[in-house]
Amino acid sequence: MTPTPPPPRRDAEAEVLHGGNTSGPVLRVGGTVRKQWHRAAPSVVHLLRHLEKHGYEAAPRSYGRSLTGDQLLEYVPGTLADQGPPLTAAELRRLGGLLRRLHDLTASYRPRHPQQAVWDVPIPDPREEVLCHNDPAPWNLVRDGDRWVFIDWDGAGPGTRMGDLGYAAHGFVPLHPGGDPHAQAARLRALADGYGCDRAQREELPDAAHHRVRGMYDLLVEGGRTGRAPWADLYARGHADHWGPAADHIARHRALWLEALLS
Incomplete structure (x- = not known):
């Protein structure tokens, strides 16, 4: 059964929401x-409807396509979490739990028409364990x-558990230079x-984080070289200046973090 969206108020006006770097304008109406x-x-x-059906509250409901x-x-x-203080250790554990439940739910997910399933994963992974949020x-x-x-599921698709968790680690730990x-x-x-x-996932996590962060840097640089949208615009705005040093930082401290993960 298709969920029915709430009717907009008579006085509801379109409000441009923050974001939309890669997906175009995002509007709120009621x-x-x-x-x-x-x-x-x-x-x-x-x-998204599969996740809703299984009670996953960390995703928005989808009402399909509008008229x-x-x-x-x-x-x-x-x-948005980037507008508040860094997550506490307890909140980081909660975040890890949300991603674990997501991956467990998508591990057994099957598209309605597998041969017609199309995903737009920005940084494809040669391994496809589960469906991931990917951002x-x-x-x-x-x-x-x-x-x-979690909002903005446009890049959802096949990936690896530790790739998704490693990407989250980059932003939420955060694994940033300095x-x-x-x-x-x-x-x-x-x-x-x-x-x-x-243990195997802990051994994989630092390298998976590095793969995803380096992959984002490479995507931006390639976009700048070829003019491919939307990455060319993000490259011109200086985003690669963060992702390249962040990848170097992760590679530099891999051994330290691996020791902490396995201790």
């Missing part, structure tokens, strides 16, 4: 969010009291503990 329909949208809609041809999603009130970052986590919701590597080690350990990583 209790809904409207954004551009794209080639992977049918697959994303079906995935004007846009994606129609639940509007989730709250504050679980502070700018995509809305917190409203006790409810935490931070204390020892403090980052403890926070990375909290995230992995919350996920319930086994």
